Amino acid sequence: MRVLLVEDDPMIGTAVHGALKDAAYAADWVRDGRVALDTLAIQHYDLVLLDLGLPGQDGLEVLAAIRARRDPVPLLVITARDGLDARLRGLDGGADDYLVKPFAMAELLARMRAVLRRKGGQATPRLGNGLLWLDPATHEAGAGEAPAVPLSQREFALLHALLVRPGAILSRSELEDRIYGWGEEVESNAVEYLIHALRRKLGADAIRNVRGVGWMVAKGG
Numbered sequence: 001m002r003v004l005l006v007e008d009d010p011m012i013g014t015a016v017h018g019a020l021k022d023a024a025y026a027a028d029w030v031r032d033g034r035v036a037l038d039t040l041a042i043q044h045y046d047l048v049l050l051d052l053g054l055p056g057q058d059g060l061e062v063l064a065a066i067r068a069r070r071d072p073v074p075l076l077v078i079t080a081r082d083g084l085d086a087r088l089r090g091l092d093g094g095a096d097d098y099l100v101k102p103f104a105m106a107e108l109l110a111r112m113r114a115v116l117r118r119k120g121g122q123a124t125p126r127l128g129n130g131l132l133w134l135d136p137a138t139h140e141a142g143a144g145e146a147p148a149v150p151l152s153q154r155e156f157a158l159l160h161a162l163l164v165r166p167g168a169i170l171s172r173s174e175l176e177d178r179i180y181g182w183g184e185e186v187e188s189n190a191v192e193y194l195i196h197a198l199r200r201k202l203g204a205d206a207i208r209n210v211r212g213v214g215w216m217v218a219k220g221g
């Protein structure tokens with residue numbers, strides 16, 4: 001999952017960016033609305049965290065510009081304003097949820113999971129395709145009735161990318177995109193290595209290779 005953090009406060013930005021990376025998100029951090037809009041135009045994101053109090057362009061204007069493009073990206077507003085008005089304007093402007101500063105990282109991460117679940121039309125906390133399941137809160141996975149196994153951050157990020165859309169084939173660069181944020185070094189063969197590790201934990205058939213195209217998990221089981 002790739003997340004764009006739009007936050008001008010260096011302390012909050014550093015803390016949230018770190019927490020996102022610790023939670024296995026590929027996270028990119030920008031400090032103003034203009035850069036956020038430019039970035040969203042060229043890069044796929046699974047979720048946006050948007051501070052409302054931004055220099056230059058206000059967060060609500062950035063939100064309006066995103067929705068005016070008919071970009072449906074899940075979006076969570078982060079605001080220091082405790083005023084009801086700003087929160088309501090955010091929700092009415094197309095935000096999927098909001099969080100008032102100061103907040104606990106655990107709550108931010110839980111709200112992100114909830115927004116992603118709702119936007120993905122998912123009724124249960126676990127992702128699955130009938131053969132495999134993955135729990136975004138605990139980063140555990142399992143094959144069928146086999147016991148749950150813990151995944152490393154990057155194993156989780158890769159399997160999550162595939163299980164969000166069973167049956168869809170993701171190329172190496174699409175997978176790398178969802179695993180690594182800006183400035184994170186992509187080791188060569190990292191994708192193959194992670195898939196090897198996941199197959200060892202979940203069974204050889206857990207992830208299928210489509211020769212020359214990419215990888216997928218089966219649709220339905």
Ligand code: CA
Pocket residue numbers: 007008009051052053054
């Ligand atoms: Ca701010």
